[in-house]
Amino acid sequence: THPIFPWQIKPKNITRLCHTKGIFTVNGKFPGPRVITREGDRLVVKVVNRVPNNISIHWHGVRQLRSGWADGPSYITQCPIQIGHSYVYNFTITGQRGTLFWHAHISWLRATVYGPLIILPRRNESYPFVKPYKEVPILFGEWFNADPEAVINQSLQTGGGPNVSDAYTFNGLPGPLYNCSAKGI
Secondary structure, three states: OOOEEEEEEEEEEEEEOOEEEEEEEEOOEOOOOOEEEEOOOEEEEEEEEOOOOOEOEEEEOOOOOOOHHHOOOEOOOEOOEOOOOEEEEEEEOOOOOEEEEEEEOOOOHHHOOEEEEEEEOOOOOOOOOOOOOOOOOOOEEEEOOOOHHHHHHHHHHHOOOOOOOOEEEEOOEEOOOOOOOOOOO
16 A cells, blocks of 8 residues: 545635735645655545635656656646535656656646655665755745735736745745745744
8 A cells, every 4th residue: 555645725824024814725734735745656645625716736857758648738638626516636657757846737836735745765775876965955946925826817817927925935934035025934
């Protein structure tokens, strides 16, 4: 048997840049949970959609060999997970190791629904380089005080580029040069 990662896509209030707003998260975490697996392992993630938007999860950079239905792009390789429904992503990591990431793959929900995917070598196999002393995933992102869905919708209506984000983030936190970046974390 393979462990099943239980994920609930649900809203949570988060404060950044002195601004509190509701965002979508996985299990209430922003960024989302770290997935650690091994080359050759089967990854099984049950996603339950508890937000008022359809959603899917994309495993960015994972070679979906004979498992294209688990790739995640909405309306391309799968129908999105409807409100109140669930979907089980079930695929094997084949011929890959390293640090990738996963993210929502519909509209701009990926602005808050994302996290690291760490693929370790098979057991009793080594890295193709000296084993790191420590691994610290760093996820770069953007923070919008506005609703990211509203930002992209406005852009699509006007034909112009989307508004620039209010901050760049490291592991979900704005850098130290933004006003209020140290408050409400």
